[in-house]
Amino acid sequence: MFHVLTDRNIGGAGRWLLNYLKHHDRETFDVWVVLPSDSALYPEVTALDVAVIPMKDMEDKSFDKKAGKALRKLFQEEKPDIVHTHASLTARMAAKKAGVGKIINTKHCMETAPGGLPKKIVRRMLNKRYSDIIIAVSKAVKRSMVAGGTDYRQIVTIYNGIDAIEPVSPEERAEILASYGGNPLKKAVGIVARLEEVKDHETFLTAAKEVLQQRQDIMFYVIGDGSLRASLEERAIALDIYDHVIFTGFVTNVEKIEAALDLNVITSKHEALCLSVIESMSAGIPAVGTDSGGVNEVICHEKNGYLVPVGDAKALAERILEVLAYEGEYRLLAENAKIWAREHFTAQKMTSRIERLYLEERK
Known part of the structure; x- marks a missing residue:
């Protein structure tokens, strides 16, 4: 064959x-x-x-x-x-x-x-x-x-x-995030996707701006590479959030940083399924994603994460803040995410x- x-x-x-x-x-x-x-x-x-x-x-x-x-x-x-x-x-x-x-x-x-x-x-x-x-x-x-x-x-x-990825210890998390120039003392919100138009990183950065107006203890990680990297970095500068955004470039062992996040986000306009969300879920990381394509077959709204309309930066920011605001709710979403990914994918x-x-x- x-x-x-x-x-x-x-x-x-x-x-x-x-x-x-x-x-x-x-x-x-x-x-x-x-x-x-x-x-x-x-x-x-x-x-x-x-x-x-x-x-x-x-x-x-x-x-x-x-x-x-x-x-x-x-x-x-x-x-x-x-x-x-x-x-x-x-x-x-x-x-x-x-x-x-x-x-x-x-x-x-x-x-x-x-x-x-x-x-x-x-x-x-x-x-x-x-x-x-x-x-x-x-x-x-x-x-x-x-x-x-x-x-x-x-x-x-x-x-x-996917092969389920294991949660990382606090020490491992700190080492992984620091290796990309991040601050391990802050919450880590990431998007793992090619830096191309269909993934709509513009909405991710706009939402990051809104989140940072309310909380400064969060860093945003743009994980991956693509043709839009330079323009997205310029956009982060224009939004005055560049110091709070890490552009990792291409990552070989992406599973490590997926497990080190506190929240995984996908903002695609069209998405078949989204492996990166499934992988991070298997490590107990909840997700917020746009309700596009097969994303709603992975993210069960209000059970293991949240769905938001495509291109709606305000709704995305609200959900990011909500997930990270309540420890009890976060633990429930995280456990549900882990069980769901390991059972179905x-x-x-x-x-x-x-x-x-x-x-x-x-x-």
């Missing part, structure tokens, strides 16, 4: 793949991974003792005409039973032309705008022709695909799973469901 992923950086799809590979049934499935030769995933996958086939000419995009020929040749020579792709339409087309028995695709993000009827028909035809089964990582992703024209009978919802459950799907598809 081949997994094909075109990402050069380690995003949600890459973390999905790593979580699957850690738990997959090596006796039943001989798994190979196809990646761009310069992908950051390459050493991570090989460290798990999984074979990687590097593709020199593979671009970081779904349709990549020049990679098609090489992929088709690879599939014809190796004759895999299953090709499982992660967004790569080119790999699905190559697998079809090579006569691969089953083609499975995982949809890791919300579908783009549905568009008119012609666009829906084209999307439906492409998915019918080049995918036997499509895995949606949340119910929201499935709904967005159906709205975009995909036949609902093709889609199976399997939640992303484990890598073992995800892997088991996926491999049952593989076996069903081979019949």
Whole structure:
């Protein structure tokens, strides 16, 4: 079986793949991974003792005409039973032309705008022709695909799973936050997300401004990197909160800082599920997030965190202050978050469901 992923950086799809590979049934499935030769995933996958086939000419995009020929040749020579792709339409087309028995695709993000009827028909035809089964990582992703024209009978919802991360001691927390220039004596509110428009860090920073007008014992952590870093730093300066905001840049072992937070925030305009929130929840960290996409499948309002409208900085600030104001309420949210994440979003459950799907598809 081949997994094909075109990402050069380690995003949600890459973390999905790593979580699957850690738990997959090596006796039943001989798994190979196809990646761009310069992908950051390459050493991570090989460290798990999984074979990687590097593709020199593979671009970081779904349709990549020049990679098609090489992929088709690879599939014809190796004759895999299953090709499982992660967004790569080119790999699905190559697998079809090579006569691969089953083609499975995982949809890791919300579908783009549905568009008119012609666009829906084209999307439906492409998915019918080049995918036997499509895995949606949340119910929201499935709904967005159906709205975009995909036949609902093709889609199976399997939640992303994670390896639970353990809570850190006060000493570990202090060391982790200090290593990024933070103040361990202050509450830590963080957002773990690519610094891109869809994640809406602008709302996070605006809410931070409102919070800091009422409490000065909180620091805000922007965890991750992306094309908007410089403009977001400029925005923090313009809001006069730069001294209270830590921009960590790309973090390799992000689980450590996720466990060191007091509150995890996600402000996405469109979000498939949000692994970072699930991971921090598994360590007993509650969350506040925008009610977008699959976020409400992770955050249960008033039980393990709070949901706020997309783009509503005032509501976000109010909820941040509320969570951190009452110790008893905080402990209840934290315990509920930990139980919820560890019960519903484990890598073992995800892997088991996926491999049952593989076996069903081979019949």
